[in-house]
Amino acid sequence: MEEQSRTYILEASDLSVSFETDAGEVQAVRDVSLSLKEGEVLAIVGESGCGKSVLCKSLMKMLPGNARIKSGKILANGIDITGYKERDMAKLRGTLFSMVFQDPMTALNPTMTIGRQIEEAIKIHNPHIKRDALEKRVIELMGLVGIDQADERRNLYPYHFSGGMRQRSVLAIALAGNPSVLIADEPTTALDVTIQAQILDLFRDIQKKMHTSTIFVTHDLGVVARVADRVAVMYAGKIVELGTTEDIFYDARHPYTWGLMQALPAYAKGKEMLHAIPGMPPVLIDPPRGDAFACRNEYALAIDYEKEPPMFRISDTHHAATWLLDERAPEIKPPSPVCSSFLAEGDQREGCEGTAERKKTSVVEECQNDAENRETLVAVNHLTKSFSIGKRNVHKAVDDVSFRIYKGEVFGLVGESGSGKSTVANCVMNLCKPDSGEILYKEIDTCCSKEFRKNKKMLQCERQIIFQDSTSSLNPRMKVKDILTEPFRIQHITPKRGTLSAEAAFQLTYVGLDNSYLEKYPSELSGGQRQRVAIARAVAMEPELLVADEPIASLDVSIQAQIVNLFRHLQKEHGFSFLFIAHDLSMVRFLCDRVGVMHDGKLVEVGNVEDIFRHPKHPYTKALIESIPIPDPHMERQRAREKEHE
Amino acid sequence: MSKKEIGIYIIKKILLFLASIFLLSVIVFYISRLAPGDPLVSYYGERVEKMSPEEHDWAMEKLGLNESVSVQYVKWLSNAFHGEFGISYKYKMDVLEVISGRVGNTMLLGGIGFVLIFTLALLLGILCAWHEEKWLDKIICQVGTVTSCIPEFWFSLVLILFFAVELHILPSSGAYTIGKEKDIADRIQHLILPVTVVVMGHLWYYAYMIRNTILEEVRADYVLLAKSKGLTKNKILFRHCLRNIIPSYLSIMAISVPHILGGTYIVETVFSYPGLGTLAYESARYKDYNLLMVLCILTGIVVVVCNMIAQTINERIDPRIRQ
Numbered sequence: 001m002e003e004q005s006r007t008y009i010l011e012a013s014d015l016s017v018s019f020e021t022d023a024g025e026v027q028a029v030r031d032v033s034l035s036l037k038e039g040e041v042l043a044i045v046g047e048s049g050c051g052k053s054v055l056c057k058s059l060m061k062m063l064p065g066n067a068r069i070k071s072g073k074i075l076a077n078g079i080d081i082t083g084y085k086e087r088d089m090a091k092l093r094g095t096l097f098s099m100v101f102q103d104p105m106t107a108l109n110p111t112m113t114i115g116r117q118i119e120e121a122i123k124i125h126n127p128h129i130k131r132d133a134l135e136k137r138v139i140e141l142m143g144l145v146g147i148d149q150a151d152e153r154r155n156l157y158p159y160h161f162s163g164g165m166r167q168r169s170v171l172a173i174a175l176a177g178n179p180s181v182l183i184a185d186e187p188t189t190a191l192d193v194t195i196q197a198q199i200l201d202l203f204r205d206i207q208k209k210m211h212t213s214t215i216f217v218t219h220d221l222g223v224v225a226r227v228a229d230r231v232a233v234m235y236a237g238k239i240v241e242l243g244t245t246e247d248i249f250y251d252a253r254h255p256y257t258w259g260l261m262q263a264l265p266a267y268a269k270g271k272e273m274l275h276a277i278p279g280m281p282p283v284l285i286d287p288p289r290g291d292a293f294a295c296r297n298e299y300a301l302a303i304d305y306e307k308e309p310p311m312f313r314i315s316d317t318h319h320a321a322t323w324l325l326d327e328r329a330p331e332i333k334p335p336s337p338v339c340s341s342f343l344a345e346g347d348q349r350e351g352c353e354g355t356a357e358r359k360k361t362s363v364v365e366e367c368q369n370d371a372e373n374r375e376t377l378v379a380v381n382h383l384t385k386s387f388s389i390g391k392r393n394v395h396k397a398v399d400d401v402s403f404r405i406y407k408g409e410v411f412g413l414v415g416e417s418g419s420g421k422s423t424v425a426n427c428v429m430n431l432c433k434p435d436s437g438e439i440l441y442k443e444i445d446t447c448c449s450k451e452f453r454k455n456k457k458m459l460q461c462e463r464q465i466i467f468q469d470s471t472s473s474l475n476p477r478m479k480v481k482d483i484l485t486e487p488f489r490i491q492h493i494t495p496k497r498g499t500l501s502a503e504a505a506f507q508l509t510y511v512g513l514d515n516s517y518l519e520k521y522p523s524e525l526s527g528g529q530r531q532r533v534a535i536a537r538a539v540a541m542e543p544e545l546l547v548a549d550e551p552i553a554s555l556d557v558s559i560q561a562q563i564v565n566l567f568r569h570l571q572k573e574h575g576f577s578f579l580f581i582a583h584d585l586s587m588v589r590f591l592c593d594r595v596g597v598m599h600d601g602k603l604v605e606v607g608n609v610e611d612i613f614r615h616p617k618h619p620y621t622k623a624l625i626e627s628i629p630i631p632d633p634h635m636e637r638q639r640a641r642e643k644e645h646e
Numbered sequence: 647m648s649k650k651e652i653g654i655y656i657i658k659k660i661l662l663f664l665a666s667i668f669l670l671s672v673i674v675f676y677i678s679r680l681a682p683g684d685p686l687v688s689y690y691g692e693r694v695e696k697m698s699p700e701e702h703d704w705a706m707e708k709l710g711l712n713e714s715v716s717v718q719y720v721k722w723l724s725n726a727f728h729g730e731f732g733i734s735y736k737y738k739m740d741v742l743e744v745i746s747g748r749v750g751n752t753m754l755l756g757g758i759g760f761v762l763i764f765t766l767a768l769l770l771g772i773l774c775a776w777h778e779e780k781w782l783d784k785i786i787c788q789v790g791t792v793t794s795c796i797p798e799f800w801f802s803l804v805l806i807l808f809f810a811v812e813l814h815i816l817p818s819s820g821a822y823t824i825g826k827e828k829d830i831a832d833r834i835q836h837l838i839l840p841v842t843v844v845v846m847g848h849l850w851y852y853a854y855m856i857r858n859t860i861l862e863e864v865r866a867d868y869v870l871l872a873k874s875k876g877l878t879k880n881k882i883l884f885r886h887c888l889r890n891i892i893p894s895y896l897s898i899m900a901i902s903v904p905h906i907l908g909g910t911y912i913v914e915t916v917f918s919y920p921g922l923g924t925l926a927y928e929s930a931r932y933k934d935y936n937l938l939m940v941l942c943i944l945t946g947i948v949v950v951v952c953n954m955i956a957q958t959i960n961e962r963i964d965p966r967i968r969q
Contacts, residue, residue, distance in 0.1 A: 099870070106866060
């Protein structure tokens with residue numbers, strides 16, 4: 001026992017954490033045991049609400065006031081710190097472990113310079129440090145995390161910095177006390193894909209240089225493949241599978257892990273639909289009896305509903321908690337595409353082609369053969385829109401953008417945040433007025449107010465939009481049925497199903513929600529359900545053009561898959577044209593027929609989705625595609641090696 | 647910001663200031679004259695009732711009240727530009743003289759009240775935030791809610807009844823005992839009750855605001871980062887959170903100056919404290935037009951200036967708005 005605990009820097013055994021809320025006790029973390037060796041990167045993955053963040057915060061004892069560690073122990077270098085008082089914990093924080101947060105925009109004190117915030121972190125554990133030594137250390141730390149011109153930049157405030165730079169600063173603060181463990185809670189989720197790649201490289205660099213162990217919380221399996229040595233899969237507050245990255249990616253045993261993997265577009269090989277895990281994670285106020293995952297598990301056995309499965313040992317490094325591993329369980333072949341077949345083809349890029357070619361042959365042919373013959377629904381010509389910041393500073397959000405959307409196609413628009421994607425969408429929907437250029441919808445110049453007024457009703461019915469944040473785009477004081485039928489009332493249209501309420505019920509079933517949701521308010525729904533309502537509202541008018549501005553960005557992987565499947569299904573049924581704006585390139589590749597790449601307000605490349613992904617011409621498109629983390633550890637490692645050689 | 651831009655900024659502010667004061671003077675001038683009542687009452691007292699119509703007209707003409715309101719206003723304005731604001735009908739002396747005798751008293755009452763509110767609110771707010779949702783916090787919040795519901799005039803009467811009438815330990819009215827004008831201890835004695843009422847009326851609102859802003863700030867992500875780098879709770883609170891709420895607190899307190907000033911006016915009336923409040927009350931009641939105008943404009947200037955200070959604080963202190 002002595003021997004063992006010495007090798008682990010941080011260890012949790014049978015840790016349970018609960019929150020006292022008005023609704024009851026939320027068991028956020030249930031009997032979690034895990035250990036962290038020196039210099040290793042442990043990734044924790046799972047959907048939101050699975051207790052990943054709570055687990056991390058409880059390791060550092062940074063939980064809010066209503067949380068209690070119910071049972072279990074936390075050991076740091078073999079010493080039990082579970083009972084430590086706040087003052088003792090403060091001494092450990094920063095030196096033994098420190099934390100990096102999800103949103104770099106809010107993690108820094110906005111009224112303090114970056115330099116001072118780093119200084120403060122150094123001074124906590126070294127109060128008598130001399131002024132020049134302190135300054136030297138600040139500059140050294142900023143250099144370490146890749147902020148150049150540190151001497152000038154340390155006097156800047158956080159608002160001067162971009163998201164990536166802020167995350168670097170947070171990392172510098174976290175590293176100031178030379179911690180042995182770095183806990184990173186979704187550190188790249190809020191960042192653009194190219195910046196994410198840089199930050200991930202930085203994490204790997206630092207980990208190599210300083211031999212820190214890292215706990216890396218994420219929901220992106222691509223990121224996991226890139227950084228992790230070991231992976232813990234969490235579901236409903238429990239660790240359901242734990243193993244090396246290879247174990248998890250190539251030999252997963254838990255159905256939940258299968259589900260997570262298959263939900264990725266990269267695995268939707270040769271399929272029309274993504275594999276979505278049905279339902280949602282359970283509420284942990286009163287966790288279900290037996291295996292919490294049973295009701296979403298297509299392989300569930302009778303015993304799953306009765307008794308919680310223990311951790312089965314598969315190898316020394318690989319453990320999983322599912323009754324499927326019991327010797328009495330029936331033999332189940334894991335769903336085929338989980339990596340092995342995928343790897344056999346050697347290259348992930350090639351691997352995906354199968355899918356695309358099958359799915360898109362017809363479309364591609366059409367595009368190439370009779371592009372001219374296809375009917376144009378929307379034509380955007382030389383669209384330009386600027387916003388003024390202050391009096392003289394004018395920012396060109398959209399700069400001379402031209403593209404067209406054909407009838408019945410899914411057009412993807414990708415690019416980093418701030419590249420002008422949403423502005424294009426808003427201009428297409430007449431939500432903002434362009435400075436110059438024209439947008440023709442069915443040959444009608446929608447930017448001309450006279451033309452617009454003449455065709456107002458038609459334009460408003462035929463073009464619908466879905467926003468990213470369904471929380472704020474649905475009126476919180478309206479019931480779902482009123483939200484769904486509002487367009488009919490505004491336009492004085494008699495719905496097809498006769499009455500408004502019949503129409504609302506029909507549309508709701510259509511997007512996969514039952515009638516009990518009609519009387520609910522948006523706040524009573526989950527993010528995925530709200531997005532379904534937003535989609536139902538848009539589709540109810542049977543639009544010709546549906547514009548979706550990052551409709552899945554704020555959703556979990558498995559819910560993303562559900563929504564993307566829904567889009568695909570609806571698009572097929574209705575045959576509307578679809579302008580799909582996203583920053584998740586793999587999703588765009590799965591869903592879209594053609595894609596436009598935006599960079600700094602300019603449309604740098606437009607073309608068939610497969611052409612662009614296989615043979616990107618513009619350097620920016622190349623960089624963008626290369627930054628997508630691939631959910632395959634071997635590929636990722638090969639990539640890293642190539643990068644180092646360069 | 648270049649020098650030229652700062653110049654334009656200041657000129658803009660001054661123009662805005664002058665415009666609001668001008669508008670205020672017009673409105674007060676017209677409204678006070680529209681209200682029913684005879685201004686001669688304050689000048690001649692009881693005698694007005696015995697005046698013949700001719701005498702009455704003559705008196706009106708003497709005070710310049712016989713002309714149309716617009717003409718009166720133009721005259722008043724041109725005199726005002728020469729520094730002449732007319733005489734008070736009641737006190738029969740120059741308005742400015744009347745006011746200068748009282749302004750010190752109000753400043754003393756309001757000033758002490760303001761400083762006390764400012765510091766006590768900060769302390770109570772921090773105390774509550776520190777003990778969030780614990781019994782101390784709950785008690786302070788409850789007491790605050792109840793106390794701020796008590797109307798000031800009623801609270802003043804209760805205090806007078808208890809400390810002056812029953813216990814005879816504090817005076818019930820005035821700013822000093824006659825004959826002891828220079829005695830500081832006596833002055834303080836006279837201030838205790840009015841200051842208590844002023845402070846009690848406003849303290850809780852600001853304390854509660856401080857508490858909530860601190861708690862909002864404490865929930866920000868950067869506090870978690872500060873905690874994870876090993877800062878202790880009190881250092882996080884004082885070095886990070888307080889620092890960030892002080893600018894907004896200062897600006898709110900600047901806006902609150904007129905609010906508190908209004909409170910002292912009521913309190914002064916109840917305690918017959920010889921300050922601007924009693925004067926304003928009398929002048930409005932007895933139609934002492936000239937006095938009323940100057941008092942209103944004076945109060946208006948304080949309000950506008952304080953709001954401008956608040957705005958400037960907001961614009962300047964936060965580095966994000968500064969540029």
